[in-house]
Amino acid sequence: MEQQNLRDVKKGENKEEGIGEEEALASVDIWKYVFGFTEMAMVKCAIDLGIADVLHKNGGSMSLSELSSSLNCPPPTLYRLMRFLKHRKIFSQTQTSHGTIVYAQTPLSRRLSSHEEKNLAALILLESTPIMLAPWLGLSNRIKGKSASAFDAANGEDVWSYASNNLAHSKVINDAMACDARVVVPQIIKECPNLFDGVSSVVDVGGGNGTTSSILVKGFPWIQAINFDVPHVVSSNVDYNEQVQHVGGNMFESIPKADVAFMKWVLHDWGDEECIQILQQCKEAIPKDNGKVIIVEAIIDDGTKDEFEDTRLMLDMVMWAHTTNGKERTLKEWSYLLKEAGFCQYNVKHIQAVQSVIEAFP
Ligand SMILES: C[S@@+](CC[C@H](N)C(=O)[O-])C[C@H]1O[C@@H](n2cnc3c(N)ncnc32)[C@H](O)[C@@H]1O
Incomplete structure (x- = not known):
């Protein structure tokens, strides 16, 4: 009182x-x-040094001296980094009765380890490359209309041309997308178990290195999948799965035929006109009577006050920085695109993820 x-x-x-x-x-x-950038920079340091992986290999916890000799880092500098990360609940720190400092994994640090299925390390590495960081510095020019694209202004061409001319960066993108697929696709399988009922084939449009297709055919073993992307991306796929065929092409021109056209994190890269073109190509690829398109994207401003709302709004800013006309969309905006592309009906399922699942029917 x-x-x-x-x-x-x-x-x-x-x-x-x-x-x-x-x-x-x-x-x-x-x-x-x-000092906002500090968090991303120090998490990148932790990934570059492989701290979470080393802790994993050693059963999840290590003393400061063990960790410093494994990482080949002097104890005082490692201590300084770990003090910051511990403060952010990335790794925990305890002290034994003899005064030995011991670090251990936390739920957050496990998401930086390559041994963890749902780690987002590759996505952090992509976003912290100089190529992806540079456009942010010129975003105000884009907002004022002084440049058509912050990414082009910084890197000389759009993100997909840049990737096709810089295959090392393309691999960084594909790995980053694959790690998101390992998080969200199992969630779709869990929360939408009937999504592929009565379906025998799916084409994953802009499917990257095929991770989504591989997870889908494991979750819904009766389907065959086509992983469809630009030729240099599909040729770099690493997964061998006989239920997944890899096809290279251009989604603006033609998409391989299947019962379902699936798209995750593709339409948000593009402006409305381009999205309508892609959706029209999807419509051509699926059967008129019982085909459908499945869109896995964020829906913003729809009154869903869940824990990912802030991430969705950040993602919208990311699209501004990294694409020419891409953006995150409200349900009204999704509804407009679908109607314009000739889809009469749709339904939406919110799942425990940044993205929701939109099923659209011709
Ligand atoms: C943001 S990534 C999403 C990858 C994957 N769907 C995922 O979420 O894991 C967008 C993908 O679209 C592909 N893409 C871009 N332009 C394309 C085109 N004209 N035809 C086919 N794919 C294209 C890119 O190569 C990239 O793999």
């Missing part, structure tokens, strides 16, 4: 001084923006 009164008095004092509670909070929060 006394403490409560003290807080009230302090608030009152602050008000008198013209410093409200919000002002006080702002004076702290502003530092998140001053």
Whole structure:
């Protein structure tokens, strides 16, 4: 009670001084923006050093001296990095009764380990490349209309041309997309078990290195999948799965025929006109009577107040930085695209993920 009164008095004092509670909070929060990049940079350091992988190989926990000799890093510098990461709940730190410092994995640090199926390390590595970071610095020019694309202004061509001319960067993109597929596709299988009922084939349009197709045919073993992407991407696939065929081509020209056209994180890369063209090509590829298109994308501003709402809004900014006309869309905007492309009906299923599942029928 006394403490409560003290807080009230302090608030009152602050008000008198013209410093409200919000002002006080702002004076702290502003530092998140001053040094916001630090979090991404230090997590990238942890991935580059392979800290989560080394801890995994050693049963999940190690002393500072064991970890520093495995990583070949001097203990004082490693301690300094781990102190920051521990503060962000990436790794935990305890001390034995003899004073030995011990680090262990946490749910967050496991998402940086290549041994964890649902790790997002490759996506962090993609977003922290100089190529993907440079466009952010010119985004205000794009917003003012002084450049047509922040990515082009920074890198000289659009992201997909850049990838086709720089195959090492293309691999970084494909690996990053594959790690998202390993997170979201199992979630779709879990929450939409009837999605492929009565379906015998699917074409994954812009399917990257085929990870999504491989997971889909394992989850729905009665289907055959075609992983369809530009030739240099499909030729770099690593997965051998006899239920998955890899086909190279251009989705704006023609898409291989299948009962279902599936697209994850493809349409958000493009403006409305291009999306309508892609959807029309999908419509050509599926049967008129019982075919469908499955779109796995974020839906923003639809009143769904879940824990991924902030991520979806960040993703919208990412599309601004990395694509020419791409964006995240509201349900009204998705509805417009589908109608324009000739899809009469659709339904939406929200799942425990950044993306939702939209099923559209011609
Ligand atoms: C953001 S990635 C998504 C990859 C994959 N669907 C996933 O989410 O894991 C977009 C994909 O579209 C592919 N793509 C871009 N232009 C294309 C085109 N004209 N025809 C076919 N695929 C294309 C890219 O190569 C890339 O693999």
